[in-house]
Amino acid sequence: MLLHKGxxxxxxxxxxxxxxxxxKVLWGLMLIxxxxxxxxxxxxLTLSKENGQIPFSASSVVVLIELTKLVFSLVFLLIxxxxxxRISVSWYHxxxxxxxxxxxxxxxxxxxxxxxxxxxxxxxxxxxxKIGSTALLFxxxxxxxxxxxxxLALSLLTAAGAFYTYGGLQDPEHLRASDMQLxxxxxxxxxxxxxxxxxxxxxVYTEVVLKxxxxxxxxxxxxLYLFGVMLNMIIHLASSSAxxxxxxxxxxxxxxxxxxxxxxxxxxVVMKHSTNITRLFVISCSIMVNALLSVILFNVHLTTFFFLxxxxxxxxxxxxxxxx
Numbered sequence: 001m002l003l004h005k006g007x008x009x010x011x012x013x014x015x016x017x018x019x020x021x022x023x024k025v026l027w028g029l030m031l032i033x034x035x036x037x038x039x040x041x042x043x044x045l046t047l048s049k050e051n052g053q054i055p056f057s058a059s060s061v062v063v064l065i066e067l068t069k070l071v072f073s074l075v076f077l078l079i080x081x082x083x084x085x086r087i088s089v090s091w092y093h094x095x096x097x098x099x100x101x102x103x104x105x106x107x108x109x110x111x112x113x114x115x116x117x118x119x120x121x122x123x124x125x126x127x128x129x130k131i132g133s134t135a136l137l138f139x140x141x142x143x144x145x146x147x148x149x150x151x152l153a154l155s156l157l158t159a160a161g162a163f164y165t166y167g168g169l170q171d172p173e174h175l176r177a178s179d180m181q182l183x184x185x186x187x188x189x190x191x192x193x194x195x196x197x198x199x200x201x202x203x204v205y206t207e208v209v210l211k212x213x214x215x216x217x218x219x220x221x222x223x224l225y226l227f228g229v230m231l232n233m234i235i236h237l238a239s240s241s242a243x244x245x246x247x248x249x250x251x252x253x254x255x256x257x258x259x260x261x262x263x264x265x266x267x268x269v270v271m272k273h274s275t276n277i278t279r280l281f282v283i284s285c286s287i288m289v290n291a292l293l294s295v296i297l298f299n300v301h302l303t304t305f306f307f308l309x310x311x312x313x314x315x316x317x318x319x320x321x322x323x324x
Contacts, residue, residue, distance in 0.1 A: 037263040039289025048252035055248030059236035068261035070225035077218040094223040096209045101227035103202035110195045117188025128161035133200035153319035157284045160312035168306035210272040
């Protein structure tokens with residue numbers, strides 16, 4: 001199972017009254033919610049399209065997600081952790097989160113520019129290499145020695161993601177992205193490797209900062225998302241057109257913003273009280289939710305690749321968490 005011995009601190013994000021519920025149950029429900037949010041992200045974006053095009057500014061959505069996380073963190077801090085605000089806090093505590101926000105912002109922009117040097121299907125398949133980069137950096141920076149069995153489990157996760165992305169779903173009425181001509185330029189190959197490296201580095205660096213500081217998680221989140229809002233607003237102002245900040249918004253986009261903000265807060269709990277490896281398993285398990293919603297909403301068909309991916313994920317979970 002995906003539980004970790006750090007579940008005792010789930011209360012960083014939830015009300016103290018929730019202590020009446022067993023903490024293992026709360027931890028499990030939180031991870032399940034995260035799986036659902038990850039899995040529903042792409043279907044929600046598809047539902048938001050108009051005439052096959054995304055009608056809103058992607059950079060403005062990122063700003064609003066960061067702003068929502070900032071507001072949630074401030075509210076949670078004032079409700080549950082206000083007594084701990086008496087501790088001495090300085091910019092020395094906040095400064096490390098500037099690098100986290102910078103790395104996350106760089107990764108978000110890399111995703112956009114990568115589409116110029118490869119087709120979307122190639123990007124989706126190769127982006128699964130970030131599982132390996134995250135695990136390697138996690139092992140190095142947090143001095144966690146992963147056994148050969150655990151490396152095999154993470155390799156299975158990478159393969160499962162690649163198989164699912166390449167052919168897990170099939171749309172009988174429209175040409176799939178994977179049916180387009182696959183291509184990647186030498187610059188694209190360098191950039192995808194850089195993307196995977198920064199993705200792993202941002203996650204692991206943030207985990208190190210969260211765990212080494214003796215501060216309430218909600219206060220740490222406040223620092224992180226404050227820098228996130230500022231950096232992404234600068235990027236939005238520098239890259240956006242004359243279109244309005246909220247132009248093209250709909251109910252589906254509002255749902256994306258709220259769900260992604262909530263998931264960001266959940267992932268901060270996971271990184272502080274569990275590990276980035278748990279986060280990788282959550283992301284991998286989300287393909288089942290993504291597939292289910294795609295079948296229900298868009299009439300796509302599941303292929304052999306999907307069932308092979310699910311089998312690989314199940315085996316990976318067993319190898320990493322089940323075998324002693």
